[in-house]
Amino acid sequence: MTPPALTRRRALLGSAAALLGPWPSRIVFADDGSVVSATRPGTGPILLNGNENPYGPSPAARRAILDSMGAAPRYAEESIEVLRRQIALHEGVDPAQVLVGSGSGELLRMAGLLAARTLAGGELVAARPTYEELPEFAERLGLTVRWVDVDAEHRHDLDAFLRAITSRTSLVYVCNPNNPTGTTVATDQLAAFVRAVPGPVTVVVDEAYVDFTDVPGRSTAVGLLREAPNLVVLRTFSKLHGLAGLRVGYGIAPASLATRLGALSLVWPNSTGIAAATASLNDRGFLQATRTAIVDDRTRVQGALDRLGRPRADSKGNFVFFDTGRPVAEFQECMLAQGLRVGRRFAGYDTWSRVTIGVRDEVDRFLAALPGALKA
């Protein structure tokens, strides 16, 4: 391949890399913003088990992280407010509708606390399998989880969700795209579902991975907020933005629900995380380039699995969930022997593994190891 000419954009990314010292990954972008190559330093196993984005943080976020040192002696109150207003602009909602949390995990737990406070010993309806942070926390709060198996295509079965709702239900959790399956529910189906859920039930739509869907703007439930007083939509800076360690997420809800949820926050986000998130939100070029790289490599992985005849879910996240054909612990062991850490077992899917899309050479390594690890 002819090395691409040095453009202003590439020079910027290159100088940011030099300024900030070793990157977890080295990325070369082409003029159209696509990733030409990406490599990582060779220490420890390659982590393809946590659905993180190793392309991040963006160059602007890296600079903001360094600059945030000066803000460390201060509480982050004012900068949280700035981020809240920027998110509101970005999402086209009122700032009073936005909650900034220490990761979307904190916001999931706040929704659990609100449900437990509204109806002691109530019920939460959630898919099986799904991201377990809220269901597990809800159980610890004394709620009963009513699990609803995903359908034959590994999607949330929203009709079955409606049937599972009782007079004891206070919370419904829809993870869209779902973790670990990566599947999505269509926006019109979700809209009909949200309209059909009885008034007192809070519906949490977790959109941690929405940026990796085909048309993120059309996949989001934010447009439903106008007609759904009990809906909360959650987002995170841990995935596309590559800031998982800095713990920033946000929720959008009708203002009165946002106020009730906000009252249950436990900790203020930290100033470095807020500075990084604010810078990252505006680094559109980087976000677009990494999104494209991840979606391309997801297509590559799904194509390879199809050629190998392995059943898989249709993932719209930065990960792929597929049937290894053997107990998943054995598959994990084989992959680890090749220097790759891949995902664990999920309820009802004893032979399936979830593999996160890493940087390009990590995906190459995974694809090279795959055929051997599938054989028992």
Ligand SMILES: Cc1ncc(COP(=O)(O)O)c(C=O)c1O
């Ligand atoms: C679906 C889903 N929601 C929320 C989270 C939590 O993310 P955060 O880092 O924002 O707490 C995760 C993390 O993996 C996730 O998969």
